[in-house]
Amino acid sequence: MLAMFFWAFVVGGLICVVGQLLFDVAKLTPGHTMSLLVVIGAVLDGLGLYEPLVDFAGAGATIPITSFGNSLVHGALQDAQAHGIIGVLTGMFQVTSSGISAAIIFGFIGALIFKPKG
């Protein structure tokens, strides 16, 4: 378990370093960087590499935004196994990443109770 914490920290930190390098060296905007990372996550899952990383690093792999692409591909592939090519589409419709739902719900609640501090 302690090893798990350690690797969550290291892997999560390293993914953030990749993001920082995209900011500072490639001079990408945050929007471009995040989009790129999500695509990388999706491709890694397509290659079957992201799942082992989640096994290895736990939250270190599920908390970074890359896991968003991973979970979407996962949902689509699951349905595809059951229903073939149509499953890719229906699978996409069924998975809503918990991150998006949570962001929508808490975003709205936030707008109800908070004011920007400037």
Add this chain to the structure above:
Amino acid sequence: MLKGQQSWVFDNRPMITATGVTGGPFEANGNLSSDFDLLYDDLWMGQESYEKAHRLLLEEAIKVALKKGEIEKDQVQFLFAGDLINQITPTSFAARTMQIPYFGLFGACSTSMEGLALSSFVVNYQGANYVLTGASSHNSAVEKQFRYPTEYGGQKPPTAQWTITGAGVALVETNKPGQDNPVTTSATIGKVIDMGLSDPFNMGGAMAPAAADTIIAHFRDLKLDPSYYDLIVTGDLGRIGHNTTAELLNKSGLKLKQGQFQDCGLLMYKEDQPVMAGGSGAGCSATVLYGHLLNEMKKGTYKRILVVATGALLSPLSFQQKDSIPCIAHAVAIEMNGEKG
């Protein structure tokens, strides 16, 4: 009177009799807080939105200027003002409140000198007896429009600049000999210069060539030597733009003394305030000039100054469409009354 290619000389020496300067909480902690007439300790200023707070900043600055100038608002002929927000609504709405005939100006952060040059011109040729001119910006309103939501945790690079919250307004009127007030003596209107820089987090670097171009044009048109001025101050170039401009001027053969060349964006804040490369925004040159610099002139620290306000004429749209950042700079020379130029 036109002199040279792009400069005016104001023979009748329009006089800046009163100013009003308002600021926000961040400026209250800055270097120049004692030069503000009114400081708010909350960015909302009791309003429902940042844009309304922005409007209030300008309204209050106008009221202070009128009060200090001991004049009613219906005696003022014109208002020349502008800001950075879409369609300069905060300024126009403030003009609605004040009910003064109004010219809305947009020159980004160069608006302050654009307004002062035009006001001086109008007053110089008896187009008006009293004119108000000013510029304002509100950090959160500007961030919201040009960058990201204020609470968004994006990292700003060290080249970024901090938009100031503040409004500076000056009352310009016909010269009354014997009064010990600053007067405007000449102005140089700049052309739009684009050196192909496109990083909106490095405005200073983009604006530097425009500032240098206008300063060089000013000395060429008026056939003056830089040593004529005690101080040449740029609007909001920040650290990078300021150093770059200094080098450009040096290369062109204009010799400036140590400390003679400064920047409003650098004067405004303390070293330890997290403003990265310095302050910026339409209100930056307006508050520093109409507050700090004119106070210093009255104290006798400076006799003749040249204020060069620079503006980056971009919009969020033009940046997203990968356009570069065109820039402009206007210069106005201010002297103490009685000093013969």
Add this chain to the structure above:
Amino acid sequence: MKATYRWIIWMSLFFLAACTQNQPVKESQLALMKTTNPTPLTTERKKNRNRAEDIKKDVSSLPEVYDVAVIKGEKDTLVVYKVKHMQRFKMKTIEKNLNKKLEEKHPKENFTVSSDYKIFLEAVRLNEKIKSGSLSHSKAENRLEEIVKMTEDMK
């Protein structure tokens, strides 16, 4: 800025409060922290422990695996284990191989194999309850079925 500090203090108090809520420490609470190595158990009335022990030995012989718990029920046999951290990349393969190996060796048993921490935790908790004798046979069997079902939902 003052609000910022207030928040940091508030949050740390929150976490501290969460930490101090710990009840008296049971073995199962530390199940994920350290190697528990629970004795293999069965919920069967016949107390046929030997079979369970055999299974445990078989699983423990795998080099990638440590800390094995086996609970043998009437219908299913639950085998849970922890994978050495550097081997976790290959977790799915290990699971598959283990399943195959066990099924070849003990063809009569119906195995449920899992390396999930949650299943491990529940297995240890059940193990403790059975050992302390607070659970009747049928109840233990029911709980075991619940855990087995949980692993099936995961897939």
Add this chain to the structure above:
Amino acid sequence: MASKQKKMTPQQKNYQTLQQKHELKRPVLKNCIKAFLVGGLICLIGQAVSYFYIYYFNFTEQNVGNPTVATMVFFSMLLTGFGVYDHIGQFAGAGSAVPVTGFGNSVISAAIEHRTEGFVLGVGGNMFKLAGSVILFGVFSAFVVALIKTLLVMWGVL
């Protein structure tokens, strides 16, 4: 980028080299270390949250990701609402932007910011102005990847 370089006049090029001399360099190494530490810390907290859910609720390692992510976004809402997250962001850069808390922050900050324009046009219309591209590229790339993989499996390549 390349196309822009071509259009530049020699004068512009000259100036840009001159300007670059004065440009303050981004402290890349320092930024990376800060991003690593803060990003790692956020993931560490995420791991602690997920163990919390495993211990006290019926979540397995496989599906604990969902409540963990939701909880992290909740923390992100509090930090954004109290005006702390933008300060963390300035310090940590990608360290606080890449974790899902950063995604939450981009949605929540936009929602709070545009509240003054009303709930329908302001909050609703602007909520995803930053995060929208992440969702777009996430969903579309997932679709493409899943489609390719499914086709490859169907044709027996994999």
